[in-house]
Amino acid sequence: MYDVLIVGAGGAGLTAALSAAKSGAKVAIISKSYPTRAQTSMAQGGINAALANNGEDDTQSHADDTFKSANSLANRDFIDKLCNSAPDAIAWLDSIGVPFSRTADGKIAQRRLGGACAARAAYAQDFTGLKILHTLYDQVLKADIEIINEHYMLNIDVKDNIVQGISALDIRSTQIRTIRAKSVILATGGYSQLYHGYTTNSSGTTGDGIAAALRAGANLSNIEFMQFHPTALKNSKILISESARGAGGYLLNSKLERFTDELAARDKVARAILKEIDSGQEVWLDIRHLGEEYIEENLPQERKLAKLYEHIDPVNELIPIMPIAHYSMGGIEVDENGMSAVNGLFACGECSDHKVHGANRLGGNSLLELIVFGRESGKNAVTYSKRYKESIERTEQLDSDISLIDTIFNSVNKIDFYEKRTQLGKIFYKNAGLFRNENGLKIALESVKKIQEELNLMGIEDKSKNYNTNLVEFIEFTNLIELAQILLLGAIERKESRGAHYRDDYLEKNDAIFATPTISYKTNGELLFKEYL
């Protein structure tokens, strides 16, 4: 029995593990692949902290910018905690060897990202997430924390609203195991794969932990808030960091005219770009004027990606771009200790709604969140596990999951779920994307309901019990479908425009009703929403 079991091995999970293990607790991490393959590796731009290494800044301004961008859906106390802890988080990362870029006088270099009033994002060229993730991984190896690779969490084991552990599929053998733990920290990432084909995110970003938490009795918050990144490469849908605009990059339309403030908050820039595209314009990102030397020094990955995937060299060519799904603002609702509505079930990182991003996350705040709330939840889970009373009763979770997998193996597979996943991505981008309205959302909801009804006609063709990715991808798809309905119902109900949620049939923000998160939960298998206050 573990004191703390961490599900997910990205930046949040590894940080939580290090924090929990520091106190001598028995800790394990489970990952559906390997730690360094996590979404964190793709974070490019930076990590925010008011260090004032490049002009004036203070934690109050950092909190003000974050609060303003969140558009009344965040909690000021949580934001203060995040921003006040930021300098210490950077100092910790510095101490364990994160190779941050440096100023001429040896300080950690900082640059400005969208929505920030100061140059606040510390960075390591444009590989910030990659370098933080690998440094954390090395620390986890050094601390000899157990890592259970290639295991996929099926469900969270809960009795009387108290966490008992999880059930997991060993991907290599298709065996189903119970892993007992006094506390569980979910660090499983977002759900952007709902926009399959229209997301910058990794193929594994399928909301597994969020869907499992919902089934286990946790509340979800603000699932309808999906952030679209303004600049993905048009053809390959690969991310080009905001740091390109932070450094002075322009957005141009077919007439080669600038049409928006490049450093406004992401929701505004993304909508401005899609408006141009919808009116028949091409949209380009132009960084030619920054010069080859600057680009090589500060944006080497952007240049490499543009060359490799779009066949253009941004040093002397325009970069064709479009906005696509990038970050899930919604997630598992947690309290000030990072705990969900289920006792002993914690969440941190993108899978949680830690009430700091609200309706629109600022660039550089997500890497920060991983570190600050990762450390907090690790510490708090240890405290919780000390007062946990071990239950001797066996739950039915294992049997139920064994029969779930049996059912999938015996499925008929009359309808192809890969095809449905592609269809779903298209309809989500079109109807539940940057511009939404009741009619479009209801059409998407009908499609989702139809898929739900037909799920028993879908399944797997690979019946091997050895490393069955067809099986894993099918279960991921069922998790996405569970969240699809919640996103759409939340978006239909929220009859206003706020941050990333923009309704062209309700253009104004309506604080009288909607200045509060959308909370969903399940009771006896039935999906319910809390009334707006």
Added chain:
Amino acid sequence: MKIVIERYLKESYSQTFDVPLNSPTLLEALNYIKENIDRSLTFSSGCRSSVCGSCSISVNGTPKLACAYKVQDSDTISPMRYFKVLKDLVVDHQNAQRTIIDSKSYSTPLELTPNVSQKQEKLNELQSDCILCGVCYSACPVYETNEEFLGPFALTRSWRYVSDPRDGAQKEKIDTIQNSGVWDCTLCGECSLVCPQGISSKDDIIKLRTKSTQAGYSDPSVTSFTSMF
């Protein structure tokens, strides 16, 4: 376009697939096959933008990232060499990643974190771009004869921390990489040729040899040679 895939499930077999795509990356081709032709085809992938290190694979005998390679007609795709094959193109990375622990390639923080100058930061800027894809490991001919070799990515990681003024255990790291480490490399440079991040482990190993010499170590093969006289 025809692609030959060397598959494995209990035993090895070869299968040819026809992929009607125009100039796809290898990963796009594999995804096409899985979604449209054969759902049992098994491979790993993640970010599709060369940074998560999941989709490393062998193309006509050379290890590469599937997401960063434009597949050509009649290419032969196989799992990476020197890794245990789990199924089709998926290999076990756990043993290879043990070399990070065996070489102690992690930071041992000092009590007080010293400032790092711009010049010092440049010493391991490139080395810390490593994505742990295992491509260099698979290209390294030393594994033909020595399974214990710490290998290119672990030694590049070792250099990363040895060259970092914030690390408090540089001597210990140098001590750790003497056996099956820096001197076992043949300096053939195969690792440098294949690295998708442009890292040269060979160069890092040469730098680590210099550090080792400064610490009083010498090339054991040279020592045994001179002792013959």
